[in-house]
Amino acid sequence: METYIIIGVLAGIILLLLLVGAPIKPVRFIGQGVIKLMIGALFLFFLNAFGNYIGIHVPINFVTTAVSGFLGIPGVAALVIIQMYII
Structure with missing residues (x-):
């Protein structure tokens, strides 16, 4: 499926x-x-789309989607920090 169809449906x-x-x-x-x-999945999608230019990639799965969805922008920032410095 095309990404714009998925985003439109969501x-x-x-x-x-x-x-x-x-x-x-x-x-x-x-x-x-x-x-x-x-919303968390959309946060991660846009993070991966725009973060690709500076080398940031956070996988989109249930755990990362839940963290970013329920914690919002601070959750996305925490996932980026964990991805860059711990993993």
Whole structure:
């Protein structure tokens, strides 16, 4: 699949969940978690796309996506530091 199709589908799902919401609390909780995971994957995708010029690459898997999604920009920075200095 092309990357722009994947990004478009993820953005559409995020927008749909943000606009419509979920009426039941557990479903809403799961939906917010899924949104954070998608946003984390997008953070890592853009980090890898733009970081390629300066030699930064963080693999996109469930653990790194969860860290970047739930912690946000500080989580992405922590992953970069771990990738550069520890691994």
